[in-house]
Amino acid sequence: MATRAIAPGYPQFFSRADGCRVWDADGNEYIDFMCAWGPNVLGYRHPNVEAAVMKQLREVDSGNGPTETLIELAETLTDTLDHADWCLFQKNGTDATTACVTIARAGTGRRKVIMAKGAYHGAVPWCSPSVVGVTAEDRAHLMTFEWGDVASLDTAVAEAGDDLAAIILTAFRHDVGRDQEMATTDFLKAARAHCDRTGAMLICDDVRAGFRLDVRGSWAAQAVKPDLAAYSKAIANGWPLAAIAGSDRAREGAEKIFSTGSFWYGAAAMAAGLATIRILRDTDALAHTVVMGERLRSGLDQVAARHGFRLRQTGPVQMPMVLVDGDQDLRIGNALCLAALRHGVYLHPKHNMFLCAAHGPAEIDRAIEGVDAAFTEIVAAGVEHA
Amino acid sequence: MATRAIAPGYPQFFSRADGCRVWDADGNEYIDFMCAWGPNVLGYRHPNVEAAVMKQLREVDSGNGPTETLIELAETLTDTLDHADWCLFQKNGTDATTACVTIARAGTGRRKVIMAKGAYHGAVPWCSPSVVGVTAEDRAHLMTFEWGDVASLDTAVAEAGDDLAAIILTAFRHDVGRDQEMATTDFLKAARAHCDRTGAMLICDDVRAGFRLDVRGSWAAQAVKPDLAAYSKAIANGWPLAAIAGSDRAREGAEKIFSTGSFWYGAAAMAAGLATIRILRDTDALAHTVVMGERLRSGLDQVAARHGFRLRQTGPVQMPMVLVDGDQDLRIGNALCLAALRHGVYLHPKHNMFLCAAHGPAEIDRAIEGVDAAFTEIVAAGVEHA
Numbered sequence: 001m002a003t004r005a006i007a008p009g010y011p012q013f014f015s016r017a018d019g020c021r022v023w024d025a026d027g028n029e030y031i032d033f034m035c036a037w038g039p040n041v042l043g044y045r046h047p048n049v050e051a052a053v054m055k056q057l058r059e060v061d062s063g064n065g066p067t068e069t070l071i072e073l074a075e076t077l078t079d080t081l082d083h084a085d086w087c088l089f090q091k092n093g094t095d096a097t098t099a100c101v102t103i104a105r106a107g108t109g110r111r112k113v114i115m116a117k118g119a120y121h122g123a124v125p126w127c128s129p130s131v132v133g134v135t136a137e138d139r140a141h142l143m144t145f146e147w148g149d150v151a152s153l154d155t156a157v158a159e160a161g162d163d164l165a166a167i168i169l170t171a172f173r174h175d176v177g178r179d180q181e182m183a184t185t186d187f188l189k190a191a192r193a194h195c196d197r198t199g200a201m202l203i204c205d206d207v208r209a210g211f212r213l214d215v216r217g218s219w220a221a222q223a224v225k226p227d228l229a230a231y232s233k234a235i236a237n238g239w240p241l242a243a244i245a246g247s248d249r250a251r252e253g254a255e256k257i258f259s260t261g262s263f264w265y266g267a268a269a270m271a272a273g274l275a276t277i278r279i280l281r282d283t284d285a286l287a288h289t290v291v292m293g294e295r296l297r298s299g300l301d302q303v304a305a306r307h308g309f310r311l312r313q314t315g316p317v318q319m320p321m322v323l324v325d326g327d328q329d330l331r332i333g334n335a336l337c338l339a340a341l342r343h344g345v346y347l348h349p350k351h352n353m354f355l356c357a358a359h360g361p362a363e364i365d366r367a368i369e370g371v372d373a374a375f376t377e378i379v380a381a382g383v384e385h386a
Numbered sequence: 387m388a389t390r391a392i393a394p395g396y397p398q399f400f401s402r403a404d405g406c407r408v409w410d411a412d413g414n415e416y417i418d419f420m421c422a423w424g425p426n427v428l429g430y431r432h433p434n435v436e437a438a439v440m441k442q443l444r445e446v447d448s449g450n451g452p453t454e455t456l457i458e459l460a461e462t463l464t465d466t467l468d469h470a471d472w473c474l475f476q477k478n479g480t481d482a483t484t485a486c487v488t489i490a491r492a493g494t495g496r497r498k499v500i501m502a503k504g505a506y507h508g509a510v511p512w513c514s515p516s517v518v519g520v521t522a523e524d525r526a527h528l529m530t531f532e533w534g535d536v537a538s539l540d541t542a543v544a545e546a547g548d549d550l551a552a553i554i555l556t557a558f559r560h561d562v563g564r565d566q567e568m569a570t571t572d573f574l575k576a577a578r579a580h581c582d583r584t585g586a587m588l589i590c591d592d593v594r595a596g597f598r599l600d601v602r603g604s605w606a607a608q609a610v611k612p613d614l615a616a617y618s619k620a621i622a623n624g625w626p627l628a629a630i631a632g633s634d635r636a637r638e639g640a641e642k643i644f645s646t647g648s649f650w651y652g653a654a655a656m657a658a659g660l661a662t663i664r665i666l667r668d669t670d671a672l673a674h675t676v677v678m679g680e681r682l683r684s685g686l687d688q689v690a691a692r693h694g695f696r697l698r699q700t701g702p703v704q705m706p707m708v709l710v711d712g713d714q715d716l717r718i719g720n721a722l723c724l725a726a727l728r729h730g731v732y733l734h735p736k737h738n739m740f741l742c743a744a745h746g747p748a749e750i751d752r753a754i755e756g757v758d759a760a761f762t763e764i765v766a767a768g769v770e771h772a
Contacts, residue, residue: 006451014453017446025454025770028750036448039648060403060430062422062624064732065392067400068411083676091477092647098510106519124484124510131643133492140523207648233648238448240626240649258516260509262425262593263620263626331700346450367546 007349008336017044019358022346028345031367033320035354038208038233041289042279043358049237049275056271062077073274080281082195082216082239082246083225085159090264093207094122094243096114096230099259101126103228103246104201105237107253112160112168116147118175121168121205130179147173149180150190157194164200167191168230171209171218172315177330177350180315188224195227201250204229207242210288210386212354215280217245219270239272285357286318292359293317299368307375318355322347335383339374347371393735395724403430408732409522416732417753419706424619425596425676429666429744435623435661436696440601442657459573459660462528463631466667468602469611472630474640476650479593482616483554485514485645489632490552493639498546500553502533503563507554507591527551533559535568543580550586552614553577556598557595557604563716564738565709577680581613583733587636590615590692595626596698597621598675598740599668599702603631626659670703671743678745679703685754692760696772703739708733721769727737733757 006012011024013340026341038138042049060067067115072370090096102112111117121127125138137281143160146152157164171182191265195202204226209218219226227250232242240263246254264359294317304311307334310325324332340347347353392398397410406429428435446453460473476482488500489741507513511524529546537714543550549563551670555577556652570687581588590612593606597620602634613636618628618738626649631642663673680703690697710718717736726733735738 013456014446014451017449022446022450032450036450036451037648039448045443050443059437060400060408061426063400063403063430063627064418064420064422070399073655089648092426092481094647095478100517102511105521111521123644125488126511128644132642132644133490133639134492135497135527137523137526141521141527179512187403201583205518222458238649238652240448240652252521256518258509258514260667262423263477263624266626295628326434341566361419365389375647 001018007337008334010341013380019043020356020363023117026102030341030344031363031370032346033353033355034346034348035356036138036238039238040354040356041234042213042237042276043356044239045240048279049239049272052275053239053268053272056267059267061268062263062266066242066323067267068269069267069270069274069381070265073270073277076274076277080215080228080277081245082220083229083247085248085303086246086251088244088259089270090242090244091240091261093230093232093242094124095261096207096232097121097127097205098124099244099257100228100230100335101166101168102201102257102259103244103250104203104254105253106256107201107250108165108199110163110165110200112143112163113165114140114143114153114160115143116173117144119147119173120172120175121170135192146189148184149376150187151192153194157198166203167195168203168205170205171213174208174315174319174352179312180321180352182316183222183227184220185224187218188222191222193305201227201253203227204231207232209319212286212318213282214276215286235276236269236273237276241269241271241273244288244328287358289318289355289359292364293355293359294322295361295364296355299364303368303372303375307379309375315352318375319352321352323350332378332383334370335378335381336374339377340371342377343370343373345370351380356358390410390770393723394720396727405429406703406742406749409518411474416727416730417749418732419739419741419753420732420734424516424623424740425624426621426740427598427614427744428671429742430624433766434622434665435625435658436641438657438661439625439654441706442654443475443480444648445653447654448649448652453653455653455656455660456651461661462660462663463629466601466663467615467631468606469613469615469633471524472632472637472640476654477626477647479616479618479629480510481647482512482593482618483507483591484588485630485643486614486616487552487629488643488645489636489639490589491541491639492642493587494551494585494587496549496551497527498529498547498549499527500529500531500539500542500550502559502605503530505533505559507556515740516723533575534570536573539580539584540578543584550584551590552587554589554591556591556599557599560594560672560705560707560738562703565698566707566738568698568702569605569608571608572616574605574608578610587613587639589613592616593618594754595705597663597666597740598704601663601672619660622655622659623662625655627655627659649703674743675704675741675745678747678750679706679741681747681750682741682753685750686757687772689754689758691763694763705738707738709736718764718769721767722757722760722766725763728763729756729759730758731756
């Protein structure tokens with residue numbers, strides 16, 4: 001269950017969120033770097049997003065079918081995402097990744113799906129990080145390779161032979177508890193070339209990074225286009241929405257499959273999505289998170305060095321992973337994050353974190369001071385350098 | 387895709403919903419008997435539910451963890467549902483049915499799951515009504531039997547042997563396009579006895595019927611308790627929420643599995659759920675839908691007879707299936723429902739429909755008049771009696 005992902009000693013319940021701040025059930029205030037585990041990209045309770053939802057709620061949310069907002073949102077997404085010709089909407093990231101795989105199988109008539117070892121693509125039997133309650137058959141056609149290793153990918157593709165339906169990749173390597181790795185252009189191009197040659201579908205699981213790295217899709221700067229991409233989390237700034245954006249190459253499979261959910265056409269979340277995407281597209285909100293992310297990274301490095309620690313800060317600065325060098329068992333990281341909590345800063349010791357557009361220089365500097373105080377505290381308490 | 391389930395000639399897009407009425411994108415008003423395919427139980431935009439959501443939205447919706455509303459909702463559900471000792475929350479009915487199966491497998495260490503032929507338990511590979519994009523292995527451990535036939539269930543249980551993890555049943559037989567069948571007490575007791583004897587879990591898929599037939603759970607009147615029950619649709623009057631309610635017998639499996647989603651702890655939908663369950667528990671809302679359902683059923687029978695047709699009206703009156711006797715290819719039903727649309731009544735020719743608490747005698751009588759006019763119209767247009 002999700003609570004297991006909450007670091008030891010952390011508050012389990014919350015009472016309020018606003019901008020880049022959260023309050024726990026006891027009323028303690030924190031500068032927040034988890035952003036609801038990804039959904040908050042513009043700031044909690046962003047006025048434009050909430051206003052769009054309120055307007056929609058006066059008309060209809062869940063009805064017998066969608067509203068015109070679905071068309072507007074789909075057109076906005078296909079205009080914005082560089083690979084997309086059509087969209088489907090759901091509620092969970094897992095809905096989107098699962099349907100991407102089903103669409104790839106339906107379109108190709110094949111079965112094998114290749115994913116990176118240890119990558120997270122959702123929480124249902126075919127991809128769950130746990131195999132408890134999962135049967136061997138649930139993963140009969142799932143093959144793995146080493147992230148970023150083209151030779152390893154080549155081997156898996158060769159093994160799949162003429163039964164390869166899809167290669168599914170996260171936008172970058174954002175596995176829990178380890179240094180993050182960006183997707184190199186060579187690696188992405190190799191995956192693209194395999195799919196072009198075999199007729200398989202290239203799926204970008206952009207659930208976590210989507211609409212944070214690049215509003216055009218996370219691989220846009222590398223000019224590598226997936227056939228299918230899965231979005232959720234930040235797509236509607238916290239309102240429950242997921243989407244698949246596909247190219248014409250993937251359309252046939254999408255038209256064939258059965259896929260539905262009771263709330264998938266709810267208009268409130270779509271209105272939130274439309275407002276969110278427009279702001280991300282038309283403002284410098286994402287560029288701002290990069291500037292703030294750099295300020296945080298540099299400040300944390302200085303603070304750590306002053307206390308005699310070295311940090312391993314990896315991943316995009318707006319989705320930072322912060323580990324303490326040599327801290328294999330997370331003893332230092334856990335102590336540091338718990339101390340930071342006491343100083344009003346909500347970090348995560350082993351999961352990538354998130355910045356939002358509401359983080360300003362004052363909040364970043366305040367957070368760095370909190371971490372400084374936390375280092376002082378753990379050193380005083382006898383936590384040794386690694 | 388969901389649009390395939392929309393009857394031919396029906397409007398695809400909607401602009402407004404209120405009480406028991408919907409408006410299509412062209413502004414045409416209908417008395418609605420689909421209730422958003424199940425979620426609307428109290429009336430669209432019910433003031434108490436919306437007020438509870440608005441209050442929650444001023445505090446936090448998606449945050450780093452749940453709010454205290456989760457506890458209040460879980461306690462309300464375990465107090466209200468006669469079998470329940472604990473709850474888990476999700477977004478889709480399919481999330482809940484899938485996790486019930488995973489929990490049953492985790493708790494029993496077994497693999498086989500028995501379901502009724504043709505039953506709908508969701509829209510992912512293990513249970514989708516379509517096998518396009520689905521592999522044989524996705525259903526390797528799924529076995530079927532004939533709904534309501536104890537001998538057929540006995541056979542399937544014997545075949546599963548010591549590998550039986552669960553029997554999953556919808557609250558009643560609500561398959562598309564055929565007469566609905568209630569679950570007899572003998573049938574439910576046979577399923578319960580098999581689970582008691584073998585240690586398997588009895589799962590009630592109460593996604594469609596839950597909080598419509600009986601606020602204590604759809605089998606409460608028959609005093610048959612499932613180990614796990616899946617809810618969604620009506621649970622929060624249209625806000626996106628699903629839940630698993632389990633007994634202590636199923637707790638071990640639930641504690642073991644990995645299950646999460648980005649928006650599963652969103653507090654707005656939980657506030658809606660809490661308000662909805664309280665109204666259903668404390669008022670005569672559901673009893674009212676039965677009285678209105680009887681009024682509709684009797685009125686439709688009289689109108690049909692007057693025009694020389696005989697209807698097959700089955701299922702609970704508040705979840706009516708209305709078929710025209712002898713209308714194998716739905717030629718009459720499709721024509722009748724399209725004509726009813728023109729007279730301001732939104733019916734479905736082959737899917738069970740839904741009443742909500744906002745349907746009053748005036749709306750029911752107005753709908754019966756609309757169907758009367760629709761019969762006149764299709765007879766005049768030359769649609770022959772079956």
